[in-house]
Amino acid sequence: MKKNVMPLHLIPCGKSAKVTELTSYGNSRRRMLDLGLIIDTIVESLRKSPSGDPIAYEIRGAVIALRSEEASRIIVELI
Amino acid sequence: MGLTNQSTGKSALKEMLDIQMNSADVVVALAGNPNTGKSTVFNSLTGLNQHTGNWTGKTVATARGNYKYKDKNFVLVDLPGTYSLLSNSAEEEIARDFICFANPHATVVVVDATCLERNLNLVLQILEMTDKVVVCVNLMDEAERKMIQIDICKLSKLLGVPVVGTNARNGKGLSELMKAVYGVSHNQIVTKPIKVTYNDTIEKTIEDIETKIDLEKSNICDIDL
Numbered sequence: 001m002k003k004n005v006m007p008l009h010l011i012p013c014g015k016s017a018k019v020t021e022l023t024s025y026g027n028s029r030r031r032m033l034d035l036g037l038i039i040d041t042i043v044e045s046l047r048k049s050p051s052g053d054p055i056a057y058e059i060r061g062a063v064i065a066l067r068s069e070e071a072s073r074i075i076v077e078l079i
Numbered sequence: 080m081g082l083t084n085q086s087t088g089k090s091a092l093k094e095m096l097d098i099q100m101n102s103a104d105v106v107v108a109l110a111g112n113p114n115t116g117k118s119t120v121f122n123s124l125t126g127l128n129q130h131t132g133n134w135t136g137k138t139v140a141t142a143r144g145n146y147k148y149k150d151k152n153f154v155l156v157d158l159p160g161t162y163s164l165l166s167n168s169a170e171e172e173i174a175r176d177f178i179c180f181a182n183p184h185a186t187v188v189v190v191d192a193t194c195l196e197r198n199l200n201l202v203l204q205i206l207e208m209t210d211k212v213v214v215c216v217n218l219m220d221e222a223e224r225k226m227i228q229i230d231i232c233k234l235s236k237l238l239g240v241p242v243v244g245t246n247a248r249n250g251k252g253l254s255e256l257m258k259a260v261y262g263v264s265h266n267q268i269v270t271k272p273i274k275v276t277y278n279d280t281i282e283k284t285i286e287d288i289e290t291k292i293d294l295e296k297s298n299i300c301d302i303d304l
Binding site: 030031034035036059060061 | 162163165196197200
């Protein structure tokens, strides 16, 4: 695995990343695609909740909070 | 006590979907992503005071109201906000069932001018189900403030349905919206929605399923007769 490729929930706050792979499946995959998380989408990690889960992300102009469980299935490349 | 014949089964479904009180009424569904101002559009058109608020999932059931335009009574149904009609949440099911099975005379899709891209997913999904669609690009003032310019004419040409820019908070563009809804519901405006072509495998499967459904439909009709 390349050094700057990682699951979405691991990128630090304030950093942006590009989606390279979506490994979720079923309804969860459908949901992620509906939110606009397709390959090459730029996602920015905005802030963490006090417990570190969920994390708020900016996705295509909207702020959306994802649980680590979901975010960990989104593979991104730091930019 | 408890469940009665009227409250369950077919009649319950009928009550939920059959909102046409009067055959002359025109039923208009109001769909859109969460937080795009559907309820504000609803209130401005009907003069009702449905609770609006700036959080997602505020409208959990459908609200309905009436307005008059050109001596016709329009019944407006405010659907819960959804990003899609395909995943499995309760709100999405309500919205999908209504658009698919209640046969509204027109569907207004309210989209947020400040993030048009994410809203167009739902527009395309609705266009696949029904031709009678008017797209309402709301929050035009917000977009202007963020220096976003939207070419309404081009969008309309690309989607093949009427597109109206509105600012529901102060009522701008609502008369154009009512005009477009009137035109689409009375077949005065003929829409030609854009058709998304999928890859061969998917297209072929769709075709297979469609023929099967048509067959089933004709069987059901036979039984009814």
